[in-house]
Amino acid sequence: MSDEKIYVTRPFLPPLEELLPSLERIWATRDLTNGAAFHREFEQALARYLGVPFVSLFTNATIALVTALQCLRITGEVITTPYSFVATAHSLLWNGVEPVFVDIDPHTLTLDASRVEAAITPRTTAIMPVHVYGRPADVDGLQRIADTYGLKIIYDAAHAFGARFRGRSLADYGDLSVLSFHATKVFNTFEGGAIVSRDAQTKQRIDYLKNFGFADEVTVVAAGINGKMSEFQAALGMLQLDHIDASIRQRGMVAQRYDAAFADIAGIDVLGGLEQYVPNYSYYPIFVSRDFPVSRDDLYARLRDAGIHGRRYFYPLISDFPMYRGRPSAAKSGLPTAHRIADEVICLPIYPELGVSDQQRVIDCIRTAAT
Template sequence: MRTAPLEPAAAADNLLTAERPVQATLRRLEEEFSQILGAAPAAESAADPVYVTRPFLPPLEEFEPLLRQIWQTRILTNGGPFHRELEARLRVHLGVPEVALFNNATTALIMALRALDLSGEVITTPYSFVATSHALLWSGLTPVFVDIDPVTLNLDPNRIEAAITPRTRAILPVHCYGQPCDVEAIARLADRHGLKVIYDAAHAFGVRHRGRSVLNHGDLSVLSFHATKVFNTFEGGAIVCADPAMKDRIDKLKNFGHDGETSVPDVGLNGKMSELNAALGLVQLRHISTALARRQAVDTAYRAGLQAIPGIRCLDFAGEGAANYAYFPILIGPDYPISRDALYDALKHDGIHPRRYFHPLISDFPMYRTLPSARREDLPVAAAAADRVLCLPIYPDLDPGVIARIVRRIAQP
């Protein structure tokens, strides 16, 4: 459950009284966090801009031998040895049956929809990055937006059934911020109505639910390995599926639809991951546990520092057995002295660059707003979240002094 809302502050007096425990907590956390990080990169200067994320990169000397192999073999793409090895290692690491690598997650999502031969309507969330619904339009499908759950900010299963029509063919939920959807409830709905389920799992690398990877749910799950994600290959993505026959179909679709040298039985595109990207992925896997542990330390520091600030609520975990700390969203309540957008501007003025993920709603953009399901009055929870959520900077080498600086600025808007 999400933490209960804090009681309204008695204006500035309460904020000043909250400042003392905030400062003491921050001093303690800076010491503890520095011990957890160990030999982290040099501290960021107070003059350096702090962005919402910074890509994790492994030591260059570990990447160089793989680059030399690529130069020696001159195999650059088309399912080379590093591509095959990364698929195999990801299957083991994630605990999933099949992994098909792609050049990016948007291409992977479009090919996932194609692989299931969908047409008609697909129920989805308005609260996500716009690529989720763009993939539907590229595939000739009609998005049908339904509201989100107020606790997890994921697609609300209680609202899905009312949106099902004779034209509905699938459900496209998003594990928002890496928090698992109510996969059991969605599966029951899909089974009852004969619908496919494709999870946009761009945020969910390494997340486990009830003892196994959350990627094992649904017909297909789509991962992103973009530079901003917890596991990156510069650019990249993948489709997780349950059986070799579907993996074979997906592999053909991402290679222009080829089935052999002279046979093209399907309309595919060029979605292959290169050997350079796959090689980086292999090196990244060596460090993913450390990267996630450092993200967890940042998450812990934020939660401890922010808990005493009236009007600031941290999004609670959604029951995941293993989280990946992909984002750190906070909700700005009406009892906070200034609005979410005013805090966003104040932080940017100080060189801190949070993001309003996800504002505006997908359904507010011009290509979607004329859809009957896009009316804001029918999406009140999503609309409220879009107006209140602010994602704070989080990445493995975020300096503890910077975390303290961010929390102090929020405590003193």
């Protein structure tokens, strides 16, 4: 067995020689930022690829989340999930907004729409669901609630690049959707992110906000921030678009091999397919139940001892961190499903260049623990 470590992900990069002409173009123009040519081309190319109305590029998805809330002037309370990366809730705190945690659906692991209505108060202004592992939240149920109560929906779609539901990109739902192009994601620009918006006026406000609020050289119209994507990131993104479909197919092959290997192991559960959903295979979570001979944490440790670095993602819950756990909605009694899932999950290695022999190392380690 190889001693080489296997990590939960490995960023996909295009061949270096494909990037060199873009670098030469940047060096020739000395245009490094401020919405130059690559930035404009990448926004347009992304909108075409995703089939969405408007895209605004950002230096990272966290700044994009903060700006999305600013754009829609969200105040008061926002209903969100505890089962996500901390940036989801942190973006609310940065805007002086109170996060209200609601439990997750046990099948989709996304915000449980059936519990959202009971959490609405006169101070509620929006819902911030997450398409967890690139799987769709209850877009219909959440939209009905939002329409009934006059709420905005901002989707944290950080995991959802390339995933489709009912023939549409998952980024094409809600008032705004925020994508991540971080190095760990299916589609990366080293760091980066984007906001998908529905109309030209909203895009214009987003673009003002991400550039300090400047409307022109001498006019500032809002208390904006510096959220601009650089030309290097945009140039890399243009190249990544050439490879993304093949990358997702390769991820799918890894997921299919795992599905077959774990189908008959008692105590290891995997996520099933969803009707009208085309996945991007951004993560491969397994859930270690009480029927498995060892605990989740024991299996996690055995994998690490074998040089396999999975991730307990998401554990702990956001609601367990010090800045959140004192809130009434963070009480464990109100989030039973989220706590159970967080205590069972391990995300296994999955990326395009994960070889068959390394996949087998992962499979063998889990099968050995099962005996």
